[in-house]
Amino acid sequence: MLLLLRRAGLLQIMIVTGAILIMALTTLSPVSAQDRSMAFRQAVAEAAARDDDLSAHYRESGYEPVWTGAGDADRARRKALITALREAENHGLPGVRYDADGLLAKMSEARTPRDLGLVEVALSKVFLTYARDVQTGLVVPGRVDDGIKREPPYRNRQAYLGAISQSSPEAVMRALPPQTPEYARLMKEKMRLERLMASGGWGPMVQSGTLKPGETGQGVAALRNRLIRMGYMKRSITNTYDSAIQKSVQKFQSMHGLEADGVAGESTMEELNKSVEDRLKSVIVAMERERWLNHERGARHVLVNLTDFTARIVDDGKVSFETRSVVGKNAHDRRSPEFSDEIEHMIVNPTWHVPRSIATKEYLPMLKRNPNAVSYLRLVDVRGRTVNRSNVDFSQFNARNFPFDIKQPPSRSNALGLVKFMFPNKYNIYLHDTPAKNLFSREVRAYSHGCIRLQDPFDFAYALLAPQEADPKNVFHSALNTGRETQIDLETHVPVHIIYRTAISSAKGHMEYRRDVYGRDARIWDAMAKEGVELRSYRG
Template identity: 65%
Template sequence: MLSRPRKLSHYLGASCFAVMSLVVSLPTTATSQVTAFKQAVAEAAARDSDLAAYYRQNGYQPIWTGMDDIDLKRRQALLDALADADDHGLPAARYDLDDLMTQLSAAKTPRDVGLLEVELSKTFLQYAKDVQSGMFKPSSLDSGIVRSAPVRDRQQTLAAFELSKPAQYVRDLPPSSPEYTRLMKEKLRLERLIADGGWGPRVSAKKLEPGDSGKAVVGLRNRLHTMGYLGRSASRSFDTDIQKAVQAFQLDHGLEADGVAGQGTITEINKSAEDRLKSVIVAMERERWLNLPEGKGARHVLVNLADFHARIVDHDIVTFKTRSVVGKNQSDRRSPEFSDTLEHMVINPTWNVPRSIATKEYLPMLKRNPNAVGYLRLIDSRGQVVNRGNVDFTQYSARTFPFDIKQPPGNRNALGLVKFMFPNKHNIYLHDTPAKSLFARESRAYSHGCIRLHQPFDFAYALLAVQQDNPKQFFQSKLKTGRETQVDLDTEIPVHIIYRTAFTNAKGPVQFRRDVYGRDAKIWKAMANEGVALRSVQG
């Protein structure tokens, strides 16, 4: 556990003169010295094609180490940002502020200054990329994270910075979303909590419920109090106040809010502040991956796989929310994370069975009994329905199976009565389902990868409300025909399928969820390997 790092004032106490007076190392009267500076810049930048192109375009002029006041302001803005890198859950050692300050102090010759000039640009670009778009290429950490982080053009970043007010430009690099701001606030709160000792002893029990008493209940009471869910109490029994506190905790952690501290609830209560801090830091990295230049969209659909919910968000306010079922935690079923655009819905959809399901699940059944799954239709290459009685299914393998399988519209259709399409290469979409019982479960990872919605009709009404005077009547009129009907959205809506074990609401405590796919554990491991460390902060 690290304490809060030293701020820039620590460095400036010893090196302020170097930061302020570096310009004396660049006399403008000696052509040879200017040439030596430019040669050093060209030499150092040559190892980086973007830097080489940038400095070649600007005639190898300094933007950090020149004689103008703006150069000082740029240096100051960068050094301030590096000193605060830990605030964003970034590895301060990655930018080596100590080494930069040493170079600032030691730069004596035009060549030294030229090399320093390029080093400052490299460090700036690394920091700008990390804090704006994230440290990693998402898919390199887990194959299910198929989104691309919105990395900005490095030459354009330098050019824009050169023309900007430096301090303001650097302050604007991190995501400006309310979610990122609230996550940073929670990070600081947890760091202060850790400095004060965390939430105290773990609860030693497998299950506690109303009417229980004894040391374990006292331990539960004390931990709920330090977590902020319970006022001061001397009770040694599991009373109504403790039950209400347990329910509140359960609601904030995606658990069934029955007021009973079962094994799952106690496991979550016993999670340390350090564990929660890891989730928050990972969530900040994930939010940087979503830091799109155009934003998430004034209206967008947000599906949090770890939370098992889908939401419609309008101007950062959740205007609709429904439970969801997501992909089962198996290698070929986990729902991927990506962003796309919702274009239309299909009422009374036909289910075109994915080939993987057709060959892995249905073909073995058909080999045993050609009349199995009679509600499904076999379609040949000409688009004709196949008479099963004329087919010997035993002759086919998963590779040679020549038919498509379809399920016509109806109440038994696997997609239910409506699906919501954002065409993508992953073949993922949102849809209704006849299997309603799964929505009552606490953990809802059961599908083949697509997202099932608990209230698909209400979801459809909410989407149609902006283009239909009576969206419910319009939808129901199409539904009653029993025919497959495509309804286009007048305005396409961004869809973001995300995975957050820590996320915020506009009001109330930060929400935490289980790492159902183990993806956040992988991200934290990668961040820790890069030098991200938990720290404590004195209040």
């Protein structure tokens, strides 16, 4: 019977299955309507007993069915659910987790009111699992990597059941995934890459060392062919690294966060030789990350992408300001965390309050060797008094009993530069200036202790102040010129989202890729694969 139902098509499956369920109650059960109702209610209560949200929903609704009723609305809900489960893999979710075929089998085999009650709860459980997965993520971020501090915006599970019971089921299902342009573009790229997998990907890798303009040979031909297959170059038969290849390499480099020098060096070759499968994993992980951030981000917000080494101000969906950034070094205690908060104020001419971890791990050993080391830093006791180093025996202290705070007064050589942007958080992370300007010219910019350094902090400050000041530049420099630590509050706090995306789309639909600098995306992919997510290819 189930095989026949599958061949009938999805809509017919739901109609026929609905008929089977109703037939079971009206013709096969030789009991009264009251007894049928009691058997159904008891089965629902038993099956939902270990799920507080499900139990509460059915109790409050008087055990009215959501899925297994005889009416058109019930059939519409069943159809919408099975359709969504069939399409779960389009969202990079594991179809096996929801087992649409198993649900259809249970529906087709139901013969008693008790069977129907068990089917009812099975459908609700799968719906709740799918709804949360597609709306706020399949895996829990903090369990994958302790640097991901993001808390997905989980919705009330009973509200899901209320919505599907009272609203258009098709509309409810459509509204579950993130509605952002980024998510839609990621889905489109996922389908494109799946088609590429089916057709053999981008062809052979480029088995060559560094290639430069003017060179000839098989390596250049392989590079040419790879660029053509990837869509960065028009068809050509040249074996010479000419201007066309150079421009194509530069375009590739700019879209992969590489120095666009037109030379196919080690880092460029590494990215060129990434497979379609590798890029597809990045896209699927980016979709999962987009689900973790499935909430209002602010008409104006700051977006820091750690893999991209940039900080941007976004106004009404468009980037209005952009600057390079330096992020945390790829070491366990230095990697920049991912989270969201709000910028509340900026501090001009800041004092650097050296974090205790840095004070004890880096500066205390130096002070033990030479009490006058790092003389530009002040040691402060618990009463806020500056300590005379010559009176201190640093050899008696360790990371646990070191009794002093270390501070660096405001100056142009201050580690924070001349301004820092504060969104008070328990991770002690903020955006700031830096005297180490040379780092911004590097391709990979992971050097800090975790905070985000900005290449153009003054311009960033002007942009933040613009909505509240007629002359933001003058306001900022008036504070700066005093040389004193000064706090400037933002009248309207600005949300800041520190994210980590190795697959990024542009408004024009072009997909860009970045390196997995902390290995976080690889760990997320592994976690998703354990839940049943698989790469697939198809000719569509």
